[in-house]
Amino acid sequence: MLFDRLAFYTADTVADKHCRVSFTDGRGIKHSVEITADSLFEAAIRGVKALRSGDWNEPPGGAVLLEIEVSNPSLKHTVSLRHVAQWLNGPSSSPRESMKKIALRKLLAAK
Numbered sequence: 001m002l003f004d005r006l007a008f009y010t011a012d013t014v015a016d017k018h019c020r021v022s023f024t025d026g027r028g029i030k031h032s033v034e035i036t037a038d039s040l041f042e043a044a045i046r047g048v049k050a051l052r053s054g055d056w057n058e059p060p061g062g063a064v065l066l067e068i069e070v071s072n073p074s075l076k077h078t079v080s081l082r083h084v085a086q087w088l089n090g091p092s093s094s095p096r097e098s099m100k101k102i103a104l105r106k107l108l109a110a111k
Helices: 002-006 040-052 081-089 095-109
Strands: 017-024 030-037 065-070 075-080
Touching: 017 040, 030 040, 040 065, 040 075, 040 081, 040 095, 075 081, 081 095
Parallel strands: none
Antiparallel strands: 017 030, 017 065, 065 075
């Protein structure tokens, strides 16, 4: 499964890591934000939330590819917002993951 290959941590065992989330807009300009998260998809959601709150002419939409760099150890992943949405709205593997998804959906919905 795509998510298994992309996930850099399981939500049950790892503390927050420092991450840089980036995307390249339609004009070829790369935008980045630094956040903390404990999973690939949480990093994507927190990064998108921060990037959408900026004054970008083109905030990241569903088809955009996000680059997510994790520091210590240094890792880099690429994931589409469509895959993040599928994970966010899909079934949860544990009650903790279910609660995390609820909180992340609220984060994205907040203005």
